[in-house]
Amino acid sequence: xxxxxxxxxxxxxxxxxxxxxxxxxxxxxxxxxxxxxxxxxxxxxxxxxxxxxxxxxxxxxxxxxxxxxxxxxxxxxxxxxxxxxxxxxxxxxxxxxxxxxxxxxxxxxxxxxxx
Amino acid sequence: xxxxxxxxxxxxxxxxxxxxxxxxxxxxxxxxxxxxxxxxxxxxxxxxxxxxxxxxxxxxxxxxxxxxxxxxxxxxxxxxxxxxxxxxxxxxxxxxxxxxxxxxxxxxxxxxx
Numbered sequence: 001x002x003x004x005x006x007x008x009x010x011x012x013x014x015x016x017x018x019x020x021x022x023x024x025x026x027x028x029x030x031x032x033x034x035x036x037x038x039x040x041x042x043x044x045x046x047x048x049x050x051x052x053x054x055x056x057x058x059x060x061x062x063x064x065x066x067x068x069x070x071x072x073x074x075x076x077x078x079x080x081x082x083x084x085x086x087x088x089x090x091x092x093x094x095x096x097x098x099x100x101x102x103x104x105x106x107x108x109x110x111x112x113x114x115x
Numbered sequence: 116x117x118x119x120x121x122x123x124x125x126x127x128x129x130x131x132x133x134x135x136x137x138x139x140x141x142x143x144x145x146x147x148x149x150x151x152x153x154x155x156x157x158x159x160x161x162x163x164x165x166x167x168x169x170x171x172x173x174x175x176x177x178x179x180x181x182x183x184x185x186x187x188x189x190x191x192x193x194x195x196x197x198x199x200x201x202x203x204x205x206x207x208x209x210x211x212x213x214x215x216x217x218x219x220x221x222x223x224x225x226x227x228x
Contacts, residue, residue: 034215043205043219093215105157
């Protein structure tokens with residue numbers, strides 16, 4: 001009953017290349033999506049988000065794409081750097097500002113960027 | 116600026132013992148959350164609070180209790196610890212707009228033997 005799925009537990013990319021992390025969701029009520037980044041022995045930190053009224057949001061080297069019809073989103077990192085090596089969690093909610101206060105997280109993808 | 120502070124960082128409990136994980140934030144955030152992360156799994160919501168005096172259950176509340184007597188503090192109580200509660204626990208908070216852009220603590224690693 002995982003409502004947010006990250007089917008690739010790991011991804012290895014060479015420095016300078018593009019990293020593409022994927023996320024699928026099943027709940028059609030989700031309308032706000034976020035990516036978090038987590039280093040070992042630290043808490044997750046917010047990276048980038050996208051509302052369902054958009055299909056793309058960009059912040060520097062990070063771009064998130066949303067395909068609502070496919071219930072799919074992806075995070076692109078260009079160019080990838082060794083410091084990007086971390087676990088990336090996809091998360092979704094039923095509305096930004098909702099007092100339901102609930103984010104649903106995927107299992108995470110371990111990204112390794114090698115020199 | 117401390118952000119979200121969790122204590123202890125590590126703890127080993129015996130089955131049946133009880134303990135409290137402490138969480139404090141200094142950002143005057145309304146919303147606070149407790150998540151647990153099991154190996155290879157995403158974060159599961161245990162309890163959350165939308166303000167002082169108001170708490171509610173998340174996805175996996177069994178075996179836990181919370182209280183929110185102040186805006187700053189949101190302790191998580193484990194009663195009668197069980198091996199299934201071995202996990203990493205994260206406290207998080209966000210302001211009144213509840214953008215979903217949570218601020219997380221560094222986590223508390225709990226082992227129940």
